[in-house]
Amino acid sequence: MSETTDRPVSELSDSSFLVQLVYPAIKEMGLDVERIVNECKISPTLLQDRTARFPHAAQAQFWRVLETVSEDPNIGLHLANHVPVYRGQVLEYLFLSSPNFGEGLRRSQNYQRLVTDAMQFHLQTGEEYSRLMLDFVGEDLPEQRHRNECFLRFLQRYFEAVTDGAFAAHEVKFRHELVGDIAEYEAVFNCPVSFEQDEQCLVFASEILATPSTHAEPDLLKLHEKVASKQLERLSRQDVVNDVKQVIAEMLELGQPSLESVSERLNMNERVLRSRLTEAGTSFNQVLADYRCILAKRLLARTEESISDVVYLTGFSEPSTFYRAFKRWTGLTPVEYRQNKQQGD
Numbered sequence: 001m002s003e004t005t006d007r008p009v010s011e012l013s014d015s016s017f018l019v020q021l022v023y024p025a026i027k028e029m030g031l032d033v034e035r036i037v038n039e040c041k042i043s044p045t046l047l048q049d050r051t052a053r054f055p056h057a058a059q060a061q062f063w064r065v066l067e068t069v070s071e072d073p074n075i076g077l078h079l080a081n082h083v084p085v086y087r088g089q090v091l092e093y094l095f096l097s098s099p100n101f102g103e104g105l106r107r108s109q110n111y112q113r114l115v116t117d118a119m120q121f122h123l124q125t126g127e128e129y130s131r132l133m134l135d136f137v138g139e140d141l142p143e144q145r146h147r148n149e150c151f152l153r154f155l156q157r158y159f160e161a162v163t164d165g166a167f168a169a170h171e172v173k174f175r176h177e178l179v180g181d182i183a184e185y186e187a188v189f190n191c192p193v194s195f196e197q198d199e200q201c202l203v204f205a206s207e208i209l210a211t212p213s214t215h216a217e218p219d220l221l222k223l224h225e226k227v228a229s230k231q232l233e234r235l236s237r238q239d240v241v242n243d244v245k246q247v248i249a250e251m252l253e254l255g256q257p258s259l260e261s262v263s264e265r266l267n268m269n270e271r272v273l274r275s276r277l278t279e280a281g282t283s284f285n286q287v288l289a290d291y292r293c294i295l296a297k298r299l300l301a302r303t304e305e306s307i308s309d310v311v312y313l314t315g316f317s318e319p320s321t322f323y324r325a326f327k328r329w330t331g332l333t334p335v336e337y338r339q340n341k342q343q344g345d
Contacts, residue, residue: 016052025082076146080153102209
């Protein structure tokens with residue numbers, strides 16, 4: 001598999017747009033939505049805020065829970081048929097306002113990170129057939145076959161919609177093993193489907209690339225590209241925040257990290273790092289405080305570490321300083337916070 005990203009897997013994220021796509025489909029299928037939301041810890045923010053992101057690693061848990069709740073070993077394939085084709089996302093408008101299907105694909109390829117960090121698609125054109133290659137992170141996880149099948153089937157439905165039915169898959173290929181009846185897959189995709197392949201892709205006739213868009217509008221296309229570029233810039237600015245958090249995590253046990261020590265580790269000038277954090281709407285001290293707060297709450301709620309060990313692990317030199325900071329963060333003492341969490345469990 002080709003590399004989808006240079007960033008660590010732990011830092012990869014998906015747009016809340018994906019959750020907002022599948023949520024109505026889950027409801028339409030009559031599944032236990034409350035159980036799924038609770039077990040997957042889907043927050044109201046992910047269901048409402050289109051700018052929110054969530055860790056891509058949560059995908060495995062989501063599909064695991066969905067398979068258990070639905071008792072359907074092919075839930076990804078079946079869920080895709082209930083996912084709404086349009087949800088008013090900037091990439092949709094970018095696609096629709098492009099002059100033709102091929103141009104829509106090429107432009108979307110430049111902004112795919114707006115949907116997820118953990119997938120890249122590549123258009124390979126040929127004289128007779130072209131293919132849309134999809135590379136996902138974590139394809140070795142059994143649960144992720146649901147993600148892959150859902151995504152490819154959704155793309156097929158979306159392409160059919162934006163071309164007013166002109167798009168037709170010639171062949172579908174997956175890397176993972178077949179689970180279930182091959183006849184069902186071929187009935188759903190309406191074309192030959194193969195598994196355990198070296199590539200994962202949708203194959204289609206190259207002539208489809210020239211299919212004109214009935215919504216093509218040059219002025220709107222420029223506007224949509226501008227909006228998409230701004231959103232991409234915002235994600236890029238957030239990258240530096242994630243980089244700083246990673247370095248803080250590595251340095252915390254050695255004491256309190258400083259802007260100087262973190263910028264040195266990142267091979268970045270202090271002034272540049274401070275400026276980039278400001279552009280991301282935060283500061284070094286805020287990132288450090290937020291990380292310490294999250295780490296302290298996790299240690300108190302999920303482990304039996306002593307308070308003195310939590311003080312050490314969060315990089316505080318004095319317990320009294322930690323106590324004051326924690327009370328400022330939560331309104332509770334560390335002991336009160338731990339007791340509340342234990343009683344809540």
